[in-house]
Amino acid sequence: MKDEMVYIRMRHRVQATISQNVKIGDLAQIVANDDVRQLVSVIPIHQVIKEDKKLIVIDVMKVIKAINEKYPNFEVQTMGVAQTIIEVFIKKKSIKPVYFIAVWLLLFIGAGLAVMNFHEDVSMQEVHQKLYEIITGEENPKPLLLQIPYSIGLGLGMILFFNHLFKKRINEEPSPLEVEMFNYQQALDHYVSVHENSESETKINDH
Amino acid sequence: MFPFMKIVKVKRKSMIINYTIAIILGLGGGLAVGAGFVAFLTVLGVIPRLTQLTKTKNYIRFYEWGVIVGAVTGSWISLREPIFRLPSILVVFIGLFAGVFVGLLAAALTEVLNVFPILAKRVGVAEKITYLLMAIVFGKIFGSLFHWIYFVDR
DSSP states (O other), X not given: OOOEEEEEEEOSEEEEETTOEEXXXXXXXXXXXXXXXXXXXXXXXXXXXXXXXXXXXXXXXXXXXXXXXXXXXXXXXXXXXXXXXXXXXXXXXXXXXXXXXXXXHHHHHHHHXXXXXXXXXXXXXXXXXXXXXXXXXXXXXXXXXXXXXXHHHHHHHHHHHHTEETTEESSSSOOHHHHHHHHHHHHHHHHHHHHSOTTTOOXXXXX | OOHHHHHHHHHHHHHHHHHHHHHHHHHHHHHHHXXXXXXXXXXXXXXXXXXXXXXXXXXXXXXXXXXXXXXXXXXXXXXXXXXXXXXXXHHHHHHHHHHHHHHHHHHHHHHHTTHHHHHHHHHTOGGGHHHHHHHHHHHXXXXXXXXXXXXXXX
C-alpha cells in the first residue's frame, strides 16, 4: 500500500568534505509528514572517498531507488533539476599574492596598451584636434583640455557599466559581470551533470 | 538652333544622372553604416544598461532619438567642419562624456567576450574580481593619459 507521499527537489550544488557520508537530506529538499521526512532525510546516498573526483553527480533516480529499497510504501514525487552536483571541498589553497599581483599587472598593462592601440587605430588624436578646433576656433596640437576629461570618463564609463565602485554598488541590481559569472557557472554545471553522470550516456550497442 | 546648345543639354542630362548616382550611393552607404552602428550598439547593450542604472525605462524612445540625432550631427560636423568659436571650457564636458561612452563600449566588449568569468575561474580569484576590474579601469585611464600627454610627442 502506497500511502505516504514524499516530495523531493534536488539541490543544484552541494559542498561536501572528504569522507563525508552524503545523505538525502543534504542533497534535496524534502516535503512530507514530519516523521517520514526524518526517515527519508537520513538515508545515505554516497560516501565521499579520496579517489572521488572533485565533482560528483548524483542522479535523482539513485535517490528514488534508495528510498524505494528502504521504504517501499513511500511514493516519491520529484520536481526541479534531475541531478545534484556534489563539490568535494578539498582544503582550499589560497592563491599566492604574487600570482594575484602578476595578474593585476597583466590586466593593467594590457588594458593600457589596448586603449593606446585603439586610439592610434581610429586616429583619435586627429579627431580630438579637429573637435577642439571646431568648438573653440583655435588650433591646438595637444588639446589636453579635451583629452584629460576624456581619459577620466573612460574609466568612469567602465565603472558605470559594471556597477562596481570597489565594494560599493551604484544600485542594487546584479551587475552584468555577476550575471555573466552565474551563466558561466550554470553552463559548467550543465556540462558536468551530463558528462560526469554515468547514467545519462549509455551505449546501447557496442561496436 | 546652335549646335552647342545640344551639347549643353546632353551635358546637363549626364550631370543629372551623375547626381542621381551620387545620391543613391551616398544614401546606400549611409544606410549601411547607420544600420551597422545601431546593430553594434544593440549587441553591446549599452543603452539598456544605462536605462537600468538610471531606472528610466520609459524614456528609451528618447534615448533612441538621442543616438540618431547624435550620429547625424556628428557626421555633419565631421564632413562640413564648421567653426563655432565657443568657450573652451565646453570641451571638458564633451571630453568627459565622450570618454564615458567609449568606456561603456570597452566594458561591454570585455563582457561580451566573456573574459572575466573564465579568467576568474582559471586563476581562482572569484571573490577578488572587483580588484581585477579596477586593474583594467586604472590601466585604461593610465594608458589613455600616457598616450595623450607623452606618447603623441614621440
